[in-house]
Amino acid sequence: MESTLSHYFGFDTFRPGQKEIITKVMNHQNVLGVLPTGGGKSICYQVPGLMLGGTTIVISPLISLMKDQVDQLKATGIRAAYLNSSLTKKEQQTIETQLKQGELQFLYVAPERFDNGYFVHLLQQISIHLVAFDEAHCISKWGHDFRPSYQEVIDKVFALPQDFTVVALTATATAEVQRDIMARLNIDKQDEIKTSTKRPNLVFQVNPTYQRQKFVLEYVTHHDKEAGIIYCSTRKQVEELHEALIEQDVNSTIYHAGLSNKEREAAQNDFVYDRVRVVVATNAFGMGIDKSNVRFVIHYNMPGDLESYYQEAGRAGRDGLKSECILLFSERDIGLHQYFISSSKADDDYKDKMGEKLTKMMFYTKTKKCLEATLVHYFEPNEKLTECGQCSNCTQGNKTYDMTHEAKMIISCIARMNQQENYSVIIQVLRGEETDYIRYCDYNTLSTHGIMKNYTTSELSHLIDELRFKGYLNEHDEILTCDTSVKALLNDQVSIFTTPFKPKSKEVVSINTVEGVDRVLFDELIQVRKRLSEDLGIAPVSIFSDYTIEEFAKRKPESKQDMISIDGVGSYKLKHYCPKFLDTIQTYKAKI
Template sequence: MTLPSVRILHNATDVLRRVFGYESFRDGQQEIIEHVVAGGDALVLMPTGGGKSLCYQIPALVRPGTGVVVSPLIALMQNQVDALRALGVQAGFLNSTQQADERRAVEAAFLAGELDLLYLAPERLRVRATTELLDQGEIALFAIDEAHCVAQWGHDFRPDYLLLSELRQHWPEVPRVALTATATPATHQEIMARLGLENARHLVADFDRPNIQYRIVAKNDPKAQLLELLRTEHPGDAGIVYCLSRSSVEKIADFLVTNGIAALPYHAGLDARTRAEHQARFLREDGLVMVATIAFGMGIDKPDVRFVAHLDLPKSVEGYYQETGRAGRDGLRSTAWLAYGLQDVVQLRRLIDGSEGDAAHRRRLSSHLDAMLALCETVECRRVGLLAYFGQENTAACGNCDTCLQPQQTWDATVPAQKLLSAVLRLQRERRQKFGAGHIVDILLGRRTPKVGQHGHDSLTVFGIGTELSEAEWRGVVRQLLAQGLLAVEGEHGTLVPTDESAEVLRKQRTVAMRREPKRLSRSAAAAPGKARRAAPADLPEEAVPVFERLRAWRGATAKEQGVPAYVIFHDATLREIAARVPSSLAALAEVNGVGENKLAKYGQQILDALAQADSGAETDGPPHSDCGRSVSGP
């Protein structure tokens, strides 16, 4: 290693220890940080919770000038800045939520060289006053967060991100680092091309999140299924429930509240003030469940989200991975749970057919959905399939997903597939009619419903030929035929039509294997940590649990006094380590991961006092050195 590199590494490592309270870098961080500090460009693909932010925060603190962070997350900038200030980092932001005097104060601090980091929304770079401001100050680097937003191939394209290609032309000497947690090889290439990062240093980290248990179940009674999950596996835990529509969000939130679970809705139909209030409460309070559309979540830096549940099928694997990645950012055991059914597939196919854009755009959407369906219907390890989608091949089965914990079975569904396809084809050819899945299943089961009788479908040769399967099993056959491209959805009513490949099945030129609907995973299996390649963090020893709860009570009241989220004080993982170690001095406390110099000076003695009181069996109705005896569960 050259002498300049040793100097750079020493400074970066010093910042890591003093400011952030960690002894060593994670895989790949050191190389990227050293490269950016030396003035090089970088493209970082790293999973949520993997430490992406340090790849620009530390270089911004080591290099002269202010690190400018371009982020689409206006609603979260205040929390990001609060978290940095709690570490002793001088940070600020400029966005449309500020009053004029607030903006002027931040601008003055930037011009005076008093800011380590400045957060901007991408659209602000279109404002001439912003570029003129940046030209007058010293810029340490540009960090482009959520860089997948520049890629039209990706799932979250933002036109404003296309402007960021001009950063190199306007500030050619300033290094740029683009970062994302969600990128397939195709998206990776598009980010590189659109931002002009062909010569940048690339870091593609391991996308695995071994602490997350992935589970996908057939949708039966989704509200009841969700309620059981929350009551049996995550009582009192913070989590996110994703729904496809605004009305579903409202209904599910009301349902959870009625059943004694603290829940809030979040969707684009709510006014901005309500959305901001609900988001703030979710970040600041313990144990809240946010029921939301995908309008919620990007950049949510709440480390103790213990579960992410989907009640509707995500449109892409990228979206699913990003959304589930909001669970367990602290590395502790968490759940990603998805319930999906036939109607989800029909609805998404219909949305794709009616979407704006050209045929290529619809093909792109269809390919995203096909990949998501393949993940849902796989009989192999879900994690292996998920990682393969992001280009991470040759991984071993994880032992911590539903298909590993309860191995799946396949069955020869060729004959049922022929019966169903034949029913669809006969209706289309003999009667010139098309119907949805429910009516087709009624015909196969021989049900003389009013609709069947009205159209005379009880006279069809396929009427009643499918009594060997139940209605639920037939709906599973339809769903899997759609997933395999052997059946398609057409029109706004979601009617079923054969595909070109259907003929091969009907002519007995192709067999059809299907995934047998599994029985519900037992609670003991669901709770098992599994055999992840990197074991999920162990639970606290029983004797440390009261200490941990004492520390959480102190943290909650302290956070409420300061008006910041609890994780800004300390993450759960740090409190767990403190509870397990029970340090008796400030020097011993400083050795705990996540306890940097600023937090040690600010909170160190309070923590030692809390540990002493916990050891003596004192009541835990408030934090040491605080006159606050208020509940920590308010807004």
Template structure:
């Protein structure tokens, strides 16, 4: 007899009730309907296809872009007693053959496949010979050519509708604007499917964006003051920066590992395994890392280079605090980031429409960085969601000042104008600031720029303040980076209105820097700010030690055995019997049978 979705949730996964739209989505798919599902990272997307796959006859096929994600999810499902497997390039031919035979024999509930593998004739023929209960297309934003993580192989997935017209399909993602959603639906032929859009808000994440100044030192200070001993991810734009930053953190007592596409597959795999299975490891990575990583206790995500888009930034910061406990999204950015990103857009291959789209994405990201209002409001507005000020971002907690920067802007735009108009010269930010501040450098003397009428007219502002003015002018496209790749600055069509006094500019002034000698409320201690009574804390630590030993024996990350939230609940409400333990959230039938007696013994001790 087939059990209901709710019974499956309770018996297999150990949760009492569904959250948000989960029940509506699951019932829709169980009945054979297609769906486009948007839920934030940690919002429970996986259950939306895992439960229908267990309820419907046949095998659920999950299309996933990363090998690590497949292995992680299959390990977790096997612990729950779910018959799951994957097919990917990490397996030898004998293992792949065994998985294929299990699928044909109807012995699998879920089968994970990479899109490249799925689209081969061998795999398509295999699926045609078995019984498929549903197709789940995970990380569906990869289909969007305007998105932040386009993967061309995803475009071929429209054939699923052609070859299996009566098998329900779900496209799932944590990140998509309304335009990206329309593109996903169009490319995957899901135009008639309902869109289930959950709130994009992750209230447990504290967003903080600071002005870059010796960024590695700033990063080290942030980690030591607020997240020492915590697991975190640091994102960089280049491979070289990843290597340098990881080495710097290690030299300063932070256990850090590098991850980028230039490392060998074995090294990447080993580093990812350490990050998933050990506590307190910091992964320094390019954006190639982290998609689909299910590690729930990532306490911070730091960016030391400016992300290219709000979608990418949201996706990456969403890897923090998946367990719902407090976490921090920290970003340092400065003038050079804006110059570099503008130059990369100018030099990018593609037509003008493509470059305009990249420019619009960067403008939205810069707007988030420079806003004087609530960061979370600005972030969620990008995804067409309105909220009240959040009270948990830097601009809410330490409101910045806004100041009239019109005169300062006119001074620097005048300097750019005079250099070009009178001398046919263009220079970068540093030299322009030296001219305005009246600094007699060798270069100023070489070009006789001390004779310019604008020389010294900006001595009232510090070098850092002028860099802030330039950064915000670039952010608002009132200055442009040259197309020749030298990083020199030029006026734009919009500059004229400012020079003529027809436009007022209000700039953001950073609040005074305060020494942070104690950990913030967002992350006190390894237990993410949750303070347990002494006896419960001791039980919790005992349970974590037991869990680590079990995980090591099974060769899986500790959270695959039980999440911290489940262990905390056991520690706070120590069960006296198997029935009591079975009522704890996250303890399903299989885990109760496998670990119940050991947990009760651990609690008694």
């Protein structure tokens, strides 16, 4: 096993989880592998495929992903090919002949290829010992990238006459999605291999800025030696941001589904081969991109779920070096995703599930807890959590409330319970509540029953969460237990701090607001917009919305630099529209 790894791939040792997965495959056990993005999933079918012989069939979702994998295998002397719509008829025939003659060690295909009767007949005649489902989350309806064809192909695969093993691999599958994959592929629970989703070299940040374009331009300028991906929700945003980057002389390209195949391939190659250092893209870009030195991934908009976010952000730092994953968040992003869900033609169950995923995505943008631990907990609720110490929440320095005393009370209560319990029961006992269950367990007789009766349920949940995210409490199937590290806490060797959660009754709140809208100036700017509209033949609100005009009339910007910080002003509008508005503002200010 190690000799195959070393000979073909140049590694002396396996990464976590790889050897366990390969061992199960070699023992002819169907297996699901859940490894983090960049964790080396392809090795998990490539090594056993080489050892077992015959042709390994790899079911893959994207043409670009197939091409990258095949190119890498060929570069190591392995006979590999793909069959997809990008090939000419003659090229497909050549590969089919190679397949028939047993010349291919790996064949990559999309699930739709199994709709071709000739292809299926061809497969029935060759030696197949292993079938791999790459990006296996596409199988599950509850996955973030569900593809019906991935489900439909399963029966066709299992109908093949050969005695083969199945390996399914993914990086972004919740516990629910994992169960669905295993049920559909006949994988036993004990044949699931999971490693932590932690990527210690990734620094996660959430930035709720309203000046997104300004942030991106400044960030990219300050990181002018680094390669990065900037994800936008719409093609229009991609093109506008790219134009702004070009104006800043940033060597960049764009990628979205509105481009031709040739244009998309050129953009991808330019990025991979370092001809450009930044790509601005929709989520159509990235899966299978073989570029390990992406130093930053910026999300210009909030994705609709944490699976999508983690997979896209995880394209940073695959070489193990420090990289940044930055999410620029605005409340407006929520409305867009709510519209997508409500206008979907999916059934109500699916819409409800997508709504739940959106809620958890929103929670990520607002939580004060460690961002890395939040992601880990989402994908694997039973994993022991620790704070990363480097995300934007961990470094914010806003945990000023000393909760050491409360932590001791909570831990003492949990330790005294005669069986392990979940959050809600622990909170009920701490608050001194009397339920049939609490009386049945005699929890109402504990000295800690009601010890925190003056705290609300949400406050206690906040405190327990803090202990969980710091690793003092562990969770398994929603049951909380004390970690061995609580000894240091109980022995007064450590103190625990959290974000303040109790309202301060006489707190003085200082609010700095921009002056109100100058209605006289507002009316003048509306007239400027009207004249521009007539000259250009476009609707007034396409130039600037009333909201943006109000911001002009509030802030009275004096320069383009002032204007670019106002929501609704992009680089194109800054160049073509703003000068007339600036002239009017300057003339108005000179009169008052």
